[in-house]
Amino acid sequence: MSDEVENTKENPLVESLLPTTNEDEMKKLMQDLDKEQAYREHKCWRQSITVIVSVVFCFFQLYATLSGTIPAQLVRASHLAFVQFLAFLLFPATKSMPKNTLPLYDVILAFVGAGCWCYYIINFHEIVMRAGAYTAIDIIVGIIGIIILFESCRRIVGLPIMIIAGAFIIYAFIGKYLPGFLNHRGYKLTRVVSHLYYTTEGIMGTPIGACSTFIFLFIMFGSFLEKTGIGQFFIDTCNAIAGGASGGPAKVAVLSSALLGTVSGSSVSNTVGSGSFTIPMMKKLGYRGEFAGAVEAAASTGGQLMPPIMGAAAFLMAESVGVPYLTVVKAAIIPALLYFAGIFITVHLEAHKLGLKGLPKEEIPRFLPLFLSRGYMILPLVVIIYFLCSGKTATYSALMGIISIIIIAIAVSLIDVSKGKKPRFGLDDLVDVLCAAARGIISVAIACGMAGIIIGVVTLTGLGLKLGAGLVALAHGKLFVTLILTMVSSIILGMGAPTTANYLITSTITASAIVRCVYGAGSPSPEQLLPAHMFAFYFGIIADVTPPVALAAIAGAAIAKARPMRTAVNATKLAIGAFIVPYMFIYNPQMLMLGANALSILGITVTALLGMFAISVGLEGYAFAHTGFLNNFNLALPVKKAASVVERLAFLAAGLCCIDPNPKTDVFGIAFLVALLALQVLRRKRNKALVEG
Structure with a gap:
């Protein structure tokens, strides 16, 4: 065997x-x-x-x-x-x-x-x-x-x-x-049941209200998109863009999963859907099974953190916090960019470390012919994003997106008929879409109903404020300790929950602790609440790759013929951005584009990307050469390993300084990173000279 x-x-x-x-x-x-x-x-x-x-x-x-x-x-x-x-x-x-x-x-x-x-x-x-x-x-x-x-x-x-x-x-x-x-x-049976079942504070509360309006429409929109084959179009497009690069299939997995995940809202189905294509390609190229499965799992999970839709959580967050939808989207851009940049950079470094090449030219679709033949598939997404950015409601935007898909499907089918071909979208396909939408909303609606029960008890008993006060008391009022406790709680609460329910549960139970610790008994504005909600949501979502549950990682491992827990550990390393960035935007909300001008946003983005590069090097143990400044000396192996650990920790420290949106730490982090990279370049030249000599 x-x-x-x-x-x-x-x-x-x-x-x-x-x-x-x-x-x-x-x-x-x-x-x-x-x-x-x-x-x-x-x-x-x-x-x-x-x-x-x-x-x-x-x-x-x-x-x-x-x-x-x-x-x-x-x-x-x-x-x-x-x-x-x-x-x-x-x-x-x-x-x-x-x-x-x-x-x-x-x-x-x-x-x-x-x-x-x-x-x-x-x-x-x-x-x-x-x-x-x-x-x-x-x-x-x-x-x-x-x-x-x-x-x-x-x-x-x-x-x-x-x-x-x-x-x-x-x-x-x-x-x-x-x-x-x-x-x-304490409350009697009549009061509890009536509050949970018959009022809009319980099962029929805000979660079901959102589910029965715009969430349902977006699930229907996603069913239409799936029927048109947009998933394969995304994969082919990403393949055309990145397939020929070093470690191409892994980069294709990162890009395509980011695009698919923001719409699908399911890390497991996204992992299986795109992973059945990308994981075998990664293994064929030379990536280890655990790494290939982890790349797909981490990228698919991160798709739910990717604006503009975030698996429908963006709309729920806007409604729950009380800010415009565009505020949530803007807030999610830099954290999502850093998350996927971390995965992409690690994939790139792994490919160079192993000497992996891209796909053969004949296996890569050409971008222009692909876009000209199937580019119409992205028009519904363009329509929906246009209306959302124009200030229209999520419901109106979703309806316009659905109408645009139907118009495009009819037009394409008429062209097929005029050419004597079988139409690509008929009545049977429409029925399939409606059945898929009805089936897809079931789990979301039930999860929202259960979230309504939790919220109902919180409003009935005042538990939300009490939990926040309890966590803060447990942390002795220390913000960092409160964040750690909130992180652990959110990961536990998020295990196995759909995206929408995940946000509703984590934001209801854990976000109040952060708000309480930062603002005390005050009344923060909606924009001041957003970082706490985003923090809880991030760690609830990342539960899909965090051991021991890690459903997305297990799915990736099954496709890759790999050890599930080792795959989950690799996925957690790849998703390191989701474990670091939330702490940063709590301490400095400018990372969420709150109260920041264009110049400061540009500076935060550039330095944070440099930070993610440094952190990826530290985790991967490779930039231009293997870490370990004593590698070329005739020393004992434990000493060389210790030197490698020291250098990796130095890269991690430089990365954290760059990600922290503070001018002083940015300057120190960049200077430290430049020095470390200079040593890497010198070591690479020395290694090359030794090989040639």
């Missing part, structure tokens, strides 16, 4: 998923790692029912958005009714259950789950007129609805968020028995 195959024994999940570009194997991999992909594929009448419900769901959402005449509570309740019905029709109780059957109990759960929200819709006016005087039937329906939401969360989203939401509900009941800052007066 080969070492690569034997390595898969480290993880039973990876053991059964030996890497392949076979479509069925990729699908199985996504189903095993991503609960959202483990849906039933019905046949005959069952398929017809799910298709009809999905299409009706999509048209209802479009009508509700365009008309604007339906009360927000009814839109949210209807949204949840459709979601609960489809959740139990499409997702089995466990991943191992057959995907071609539909047990009677799931049919019952589907109707009961949807019926609980239909009860609210039918009795909406009576519930409103009763003004908080809830009946016994109201409470029973609310309890059943919450229990069924938990079950659908267990099936589709996963245990972490379900456990957190359950703990919060328990806290609402037992808080009066807890000591210290966790103590509150």
Whole structure:
């Protein structure tokens, strides 16, 4: 047995998923790692029912958005009714259950789950007129609805968020028995259920409000994009740009994953989708399996940090913090640039260290013919970004993007028909898109509903401020210690959660600690809240490559035939920017373009990029030559290794000084980096002379 195959024994999940570009194997991999992909594929009448419900769901959402005449509570309740019905029709109780059957109990759960929200819709006016005087039937329906939401969360989203939401509900009941800052007066069953189920402070709160409007539209937009084949177009374009460079396939993975990830919002599906193409290419070129899988995982995860969409988190952040959407996008630019620059530079250094070349010229598509033949695919993205930057709402921009895709699809199909070809986009494709959009929103809506429970308990008990005060007290008021505690909490809370739910949970629970530590009992402005929210979001997202869970890294390892934990460690090293930059923008928000002019932004960007280069050298142990200023001397190996460690630490120190947006540290960091690079150049020349001599 080969070492690569034997390595898969480290993880039973990876053991059964030996890497392949076979479509069925990729699908199985996504189903095993991503609960959202483990849906039933019905046949005959069952398929017809799910298709009809999905299409009706999509048209209802479009009508509700365009008309604007339906009360927000009814839109949210209807949204949840459709979601609960489809959740139990499409997702089995466990991943191992057959995907071609539909047990009677799931049919019952589907109707009961949807019926609980239909009860609210039918009795909406009576519930409103009763003004908080809830009946016994109201409470029973609310309890059943919450229990069924938990079950659908267990099936589709996963245990972490379900456990957190359950703990919060328990806290609402037992808080009066807890000591210290966790103590509150306690609440009865009627108050808790009514607050969580019937008010816009709970399940039907801001998360579901966002999900039932612009998030749904962006998921539909993404389904249209996927159907047009834009993912392959991105890969081909990046291949044309960077495929021939040193270590080309790895650079293609970084660029294409950044483009795909900002739209998809799923690190696992992005890793599998683009990784099935890029990882085998990287290995063929000479990259180690652990490194190849890590590159794709780190880049795919970082796609959710990439503006302008950030997996729909940009819109949620704008709404939660209370700042314009463009403020969030501008704030995310420099951190995202540094994140991907770190990965790109490390990939480049690894390629030079190993002596890897780019792809052969004949395997690289030509950019101009590619752009002329398929460049129309990016027009919908251009449209949506144009309207967003013009100050239009996210909902309006998404609608314009969808309309532009439909117009382009019709135009392309008409051209195909005029040439006697089969049209590339027909009625069946439209139905597929609508079904994919309805299926794609299920996990997001359920996660948003669970996040609503967490937020509901926080607003009911005042826990948000108490948690912030508790973390600050634990850190003895020290900002750096508070940031470390917040980082650890956000990584734990973010494990396995979809992007949107990830942001909602981490920002609700952990961001308040940073705000409390920085501003005390004051009332910071929305722009002052943004760094804390961005900090929590970054570490929640990076959980997808951070051991021990590291779902994206495990997906990359499975494709690459590599050790999963070693792949995760490599991915964490590649994603080092996400562990450093958030600390920097908390101490100096100018990195988020808050209160900074164009000249200072340019200076911050240039010095920070130099800093990421230095940090990448320190982690990689190579710039122009291997680190170790004693390598050319006849000394013991431990001494040479110690010298290498010292030099790597020096590069790391220089990098941190450059990233810190402070003129004094920038000057010191740049001078230190120049000196270190000069030593590297001299060592390279000496090595070359020794080889030639």
